[in-house]
């Protein structure tokens with residue numbers, strides 16, 4: 290959907306203001322073959338208008354990749370092993386990442402240097418619709434405090450989910466849509482909180498219901514998938530076509546760790562929509578509506594090495610689920626896909 294250029298530029302400047310971009314700061318726009326041309330143009334113009342010392346680094350695409358060349362391969366990025374680029378990015382005050390360095394060791398290294406990073410992949414009209422503000426940050430941080438204090442996350446659903454996940458071994462990942470603190474990584478658009486379950490302890494059943502979504506497939510599930518989980522790993526995948534597709538995709542990596550559990554959490558973006566994924570073809574969207582919509586339970590499979598865990602699997606599947614009820618230490622957080630009013634963080638607590 291076309292958006293008036295002036296409006297888009299204003300949206301980008303608003304995001305950069307939230308990121309506390311200052312006159313004279315060193316800002317790098319990282320681009321590649323898959324970066325949206327309009328986003329590149331807006332990133333450069335908005336950053337220049339903020340008075341940043343600005344440059345653009347354009348990198349070639351990764352050759353090969355994971356199964357079917359899709360983004361479930363979390364191992365390689367266009368700057369993997371590219372020392373000159375990594376060191377340059379570490380010297381920046383802020384990086385606008387229009388390539389996607391997520392899940393990579395080089396991203397962790399850049400953040401450790403104190404650089405602020407904001408990943409931006411979605412097309413311009415999605416960015417213009419899913420703007421963010423300080424309320425989103427307060428809401429996410431309030432949820433992060435609840436999650437940090439918890440010992441057990443439990444999720445249930447009328448479809449049959451009954452999954453218990455001890456937590457506390459790994460840090461909390463908070464995304465509120467802008468990078469305003471040194472060393473903070475974020476993703477525009479985004480608002481959710483997550484963590485990685487304590488290793489080898491999750492147990493129970495996860496029923497991925499019709500209408501839930503899977504990435505990188507970027508599709509709605511059409512038939513229930515029943516996952517049995519024991520000692521932190523998926524031990525059984527039962528159901529119809531969708532179950533078969535998921536099982537064969539995980540098996541294609543020839544890696545038992547692909548059946549591990551990665552990050553889990555819930556969505557907190559009031560503007561994000563469950564239905565948005567159905568309105569686009571697959572190359573048009575990164576799926577942040579699906580991952581962020583308010584009250585979704587975001588389950589995922591594969592590695593926890595990003596959080597410091599021992600699972601280094603290259604296979605990672607995000608599975609946003611609607612209509613689940615999440616509780617922490619027995620205290621309800623969401624009820625049938627709705628964030629309870631006491632947990633929406635509408636006040637700046």
Ligand SMILES: [Fe+2]
Nearest residue numbers: 589605606607
């Ligand atoms: Fe993920």
